[in-house]
Amino acid sequence: MTEFDPAPEPSATERRWQQDEDTFSRVYDVAMGITSPTPAAEIADIAGCSPNTAKKHLDRLVDMGIVSVTRTGRSTQYERNEGYLEWQDASRIANELTVEEIIERVGELEDERANYEEEFEATDPAAVSVYDDASHETIHDRMAAVSEWRGVIRDIRLYELARQLAENDGHLIPA
Template sequence: MTEFDPAPESTATEPRWQQGEDTFSRVYDVAMGITSPTPAAEIADVADCSPNAAKKHLDRLAKMGIISVNRDGRPVQYERNEGYLEWQDASRIADELTVKEIINRVSELEEERADYEDEFGATDPTAVNVYDHDSHEAIHDRMTAVSEWRSVIRDIRLYELAHQLAENDGHLISA
């Protein structure tokens, strides 16, 4: 292809974004999907907008605490705020369940955590050496169990936060 050839036609069968979705929504959706620090230009490519528009909306999202910004290097890097996602999950749990249901779920999760602690003889999943066995199957089983243990710990944190929110009308502390 020479520099004067026409741009190739898109092979996509469906548009990436729904008709009428505004730029802010597209940038927000992309920012929630990134898993590592990413420059505004890359986010703009995926969000189908200009880098300046992406930067404007990313800076707004940063002021809202939804994403974090690392301005130390060039280009500036943006990253989703995992705490924001946990807050969203806890708020959803607080809205969907009663305080009693939340307390019961925390008790169930704490029992699961205690079972993992007994199984591995540790109180922290990072202290477990999953490669401590000879067979591939045993290693795989331990990796799966440790991953599930980490999920239980995360869920305990979410349900405890949801409990605080549910008891205090959406606030962490009572008014």
């Protein structure tokens, strides 16, 4: 490149991050976006930093309980801690709603769960075969319903956790 060539366009990774965003924040954002165990080098590539820097920040996130780590032989992989995300969601619910509102919502969700159990004649969405019908449309509808049922079960768990937090001033058990 000569001194008269235009400056190269920034890469997609460089454009993805705001200029004032620090490396820790970028690694955190990437870690929250991954859905399966991922090596630090891959996270570093997405976050636009060196693998050593990513590993340092990932290890800090592991210590904080935000990320979990899996070591097999020489391979180390990181993934977000789903329990951390659930805790955040439950804390938000506990701060936004009263205990009575949370209890009311749990009741509504339990009614929805009962409707799914009756519709599919099962108590667990994993026990349902969505392919019992040959029609593509019916299969699609059953897949959507089972997915929504799983969401209802997750929401019941979140709202129950939120209720415990709201009733015990942010703690799971009375202080």
